[in-house]
Amino acid sequence: xxxxxHQHYSPHIPASSTVSNVMLKVVLALVPGIITYIAxxxxxxxxxxxxxxxxxxxxxxxxxxxxxxxxxxxxxDGSALVTAILLALALPPHSAWWLIVVGTTxxxxxxxxxxxxxxxxxxxxxxxxxVVVLISFPLEMTRWNPPLSLADAPMSLLESFQYSLTGILxxxxxxxxISLATPLDVMRTQLDLxxxxxxxxxxxxxxxxxxxxxxxxVSLAFLAGGLWLLFERIIDWRIPASLLAxxxxxxxxxxxxxxxxxxxxxxxxxxxxxxxxxxxxxxxxVSASTTPVGRLIFGAGCGILIYVIRTWxxxxxxxxxxxxxxxxAAPLIDYYTQPRVIGQQKNRS
Amino acid sequence: xxxxxxxxxxxxxxxxxxxxxxxxVRKSGIPARLFVPLDQHIGPAAECIVSKGEKVLKGxxxxxxxxxxxxxxxxxxxxxxxxxxxxxxxxxxxxxxxxVIIEPDGKDEWQTRTPLNNYRDIDPSELRNIVRxxxxxxxxxxxxxxxxxxxxxxxDIKALILNGAECEPWITCDxxxxxxRHGDIIEGARVMRHALQAARVIIAIEDNKPQAxxxxxxxxxxxxxxxxxxxxxxxxxxxxxxxxxxxxxxxxPSHGLPLDLDLVVQNVxxxxxxxxxxxxxxxxxxxxxxxxxxxxxxxxxxxxLIGTPMSDLIDMAGGYTRDADRLIMGGPMMGITLxxxxxxxxxxxxxxxxxxxxxxxxxxxxxxxxxxxxxVKVCPMRLLPQxxxxxxxxxxxxxxxxxxxxxxxxxxxxxxxxxSHIPLVQYYRFGKSEIWKKEQETLKADRARMRTEARxxxxxxxxxxxxxxxxxxxxxxxxxxxxxxxxxxxAVARAKxxxxxxxxATEDA
Numbered sequence: 001x002x003x004x005x006h007q008h009y010s011p012h013i014p015a016s017s018t019v020s021n022v023m024l025k026v027v028l029a030l031v032p033g034i035i036t037y038i039a040x041x042x043x044x045x046x047x048x049x050x051x052x053x054x055x056x057x058x059x060x061x062x063x064x065x066x067x068x069x070x071x072x073x074x075x076x077d078g079s080a081l082v083t084a085i086l087l088a089l090a091l092p093p094h095s096a097w098w099l100i101v102v103g104t105t106x107x108x109x110x111x112x113x114x115x116x117x118x119x120x121x122x123x124x125x126x127x128x129x130x131v132v133v134l135i136s137f138p139l140e141m142t143r144w145n146p147p148l149s150l151a152d153a154p155m156s157l158l159e160s161f162q163y164s165l166t167g168i169l170x171x172x173x174x175x176x177x178i179s180l181a182t183p184l185d186v187m188r189t190q191l192d193l194x195x196x197x198x199x200x201x202x203x204x205x206x207x208x209x210x211x212x213x214x215x216x217x218v219s220l221a222f223l224a225g226g227l228w229l230l231f232e233r234i235i236d237w238r239i240p241a242s243l244l245a246x247x248x249x250x251x252x253x254x255x256x257x258x259x260x261x262x263x264x265x266x267x268x269x270x271x272x273x274x275x276x277x278x279x280x281x282x283x284x285x286v287s288a289s290t291t292p293v294g295r296l297i298f299g300a301g302c303g304i305l306i307y308v309i310r311t312w313x314x315x316x317x318x319x320x321x322x323x324x325x326x327x328x329a330a331p332l333i334d335y336y337t338q339p340r341v342i343g344q345q346k347n348r349s
Numbered sequence: 350x351x352x353x354x355x356x357x358x359x360x361x362x363x364x365x366x367x368x369x370x371x372x373x374v375r376k377s378g379i380p381a382r383l384f385v386p387l388d389q390h391i392g393p394a395a396e397c398i399v400s401k402g403e404k405v406l407k408g409x410x411x412x413x414x415x416x417x418x419x420x421x422x423x424x425x426x427x428x429x430x431x432x433x434x435x436x437x438x439x440x441x442x443x444x445x446x447x448x449v450i451i452e453p454d455g456k457d458e459w460q461t462r463t464p465l466n467n468y469r470d471i472d473p474s475e476l477r478n479i480v481r482x483x484x485x486x487x488x489x490x491x492x493x494x495x496x497x498x499x500x501x502x503x504x505d506i507k508a509l510i511l512n513g514a515e516c517e518p519w520i521t522c523d524x525x526x527x528x529x530r531h532g533d534i535i536e537g538a539r540v541m542r543h544a545l546q547a548a549r550v551i552i553a554i555e556d557n558k559p560q561a562x563x564x565x566x567x568x569x570x571x572x573x574x575x576x577x578x579x580x581x582x583x584x585x586x587x588x589x590x591x592x593x594x595x596x597x598x599x600x601x602p603s604h605g606l607p608l609d610l611d612l613v614v615q616n617v618x619x620x621x622x623x624x625x626x627x628x629x630x631x632x633x634x635x636x637x638x639x640x641x642x643x644x645x646x647x648x649x650x651x652x653x654l655i656g657t658p659m660s661d662l663i664d665m666a667g668g669y670t671r672d673a674d675r676l677i678m679g680g681p682m683m684g685i686t687l688x689x690x691x692x693x694x695x696x697x698x699x700x701x702x703x704x705x706x707x708x709x710x711x712x713x714x715x716x717x718x719x720x721x722x723x724x725v726k727v728c729p730m731r732l733l734p735q736x737x738x739x740x741x742x743x744x745x746x747x748x749x750x751x752x753x754x755x756x757x758x759x760x761x762x763x764x765x766x767x768x769s770h771i772p773l774v775q776y777y778r779f780g781k782s783e784i785w786k787k788e789q790e791t792l793k794a795d796r797a798r799m800r801t802e803a804r805x806x807x808x809x810x811x812x813x814x815x816x817x818x819x820x821x822x823x824x825x826x827x828x829x830x831x832x833x834x835x836x837x838x839x840a841v842a843r844a845k846x847x848x849x850x851x852x853x854a855t856e857d858a
Contacts, residue, residue, distance in 0.1 A: 003675050003676055008686050011681050012681040013518065013682075018770070022768050120717065236722060295722075338736075341732055342731050342756065343603040345603075
């Protein structure tokens, strides 16, 4: 009997994992965080995700078709969807549709497909898209809606959609009622003004127990999702561990030195996008370091930069900039952190 | 022994061993025709020493080794050589190679076999010669001539390690051998130990083969030089470097050999073959082959003559199932796919695995590398497979070498865990062969350059000498053309100079 001439690849056993599978699990791990987000902040984030999802899949399809590559298998790998969700989670809920579309299409077309598509992008696409809109539309990017517990009249899903697509608010609301600075923002501005930590947080409803009403629970849910990814061996422990450890150490150190002018470690760990960044963004395998030691350095670098940007930099949160800066360093880190190969005497690189 | 060590990476695979090791080893008998390839081993092919129409006896040498690293080939049974022609080979390249086609006469008549002395009375170098003459090569799949590895070349061999790990899924031929022909292995071990003057012998077996372990354990109680060592089941424990690390905690140096650690590793089946060669004067003409996989109806182990068409063995295993999709020689991790089953089995054929389409990995299932790093976690050599892949693709050979491509053992762990189903090992093989090619070219260019430089230098020197001679002659003429004496002296000097020149010219040539 003769067999098919075309080349089969070894190993000749059924494959245990696929890219789609990996991406699907990342999406699943984000679900608890998304649900908690909706529960505490309303439907805005879901509208973000839907618009970003459509924009991501659409622009990926166009780019892939223009590159004359098969469209369906690329969309099926799920990476565009993951980028869309991460970007949607990073943007303020109730962002205008065009803002979401600009960010997402930049992420997919410029930051990903122009470099050659999945696997070839040097930068985290979601963070590249986020930074583009953050720099281009600074005003819009500060309009975060308050947690439902502090809001007067929360919007329904339909109203959220309508607002995002048309910019028209329901009559009972005005812009001030749905835009509020985030805890990180307030903390920054007030510390800059010379106020002490106690006076800032006392009596301000947005600060919650440790890091922000509602947002601390969202962070906890992302932490849970991230731990599940670790358990499923989808991500490696090194980047999240070293990122959180370095942030904890730095914030702990400064908090110990001057507890009235530096926010507590708990605040830094659970405010803003720390957990989302540690488990879902910095761990993007394509743009992060891949060597074991390199991953520790990469994560630590992110953690340090996050603290530096939050404390002394120009933006309230620093996840996106830290990750992008470390992305740039990743190839160099990988090169100098090659493990010692078995049988090689000294690692001469 | 006691303490075992660990190697980095590795993977747990579904074993599928019980599929084929439930029944006794069957004998294939003598097929209608035998197709004995002359190229079955590492090193140049054997040279055919029989001709068409010649009668051959069982065990008669039909191909002789041409170089040091090579192996002779023998007639597996008695019969007539009906042709010597090109035939599909059991090789990844699938290029046809020379086979000797023998039509058996059914008498299975041995050539005259003169009994040897007890192995203990034979000099180790003579033992190596007998092993060489018997055409024995490593039966674990690599087919490296065994006698080379029985030469301690000045080392004090601490231990001969017999590899019975059989870590690839599906394969059970070594398992069956250890269960049923343990005596042969032990006898072979004694001979090999004598040849190497090795202090001890360690038989290493994965702990998923309890029957093999209990079959061999009693010998360890009997002989103080023998240890039967159970090792944890994890692919690729049977890799030479991994096995040595597990047993000794030492690493074979890069580009080095186990010999550098005063160790020698041989397969258990090779030991049995050495026993047959020394104690029974029987060259390597048959071996046990596992015929298995979801694509054959009744998987089993078959002792087959070298040169038997694979299709005969498949028939013995009940034939193909309806969804048989591909034929693999070797295990699923490192085996090669074959285009046709008329291919004869060779000394290196430890397993015929017939797979079904659900194990499909080809261009249609391959995605881009997402640098997830799973391959880094499982690499038993602690390489960076994703970097090697990247540099192989971009033909960046300098970086490939800087990332130690040549330390890759091609075990396939990285490809197995790759979510993008990239045929990583194929990329590494490509990188290696390109680098070899380039090295050959540089070597050639270097030689050519050196030759040219030497020639130019020689021409320069001859020219200079000639000039000097002319100048001398001129001076002599001017000094005293009237004096006969000086003329004679000048003539003598000229002759001397010519002689010297001739001499230097011949030296140069």
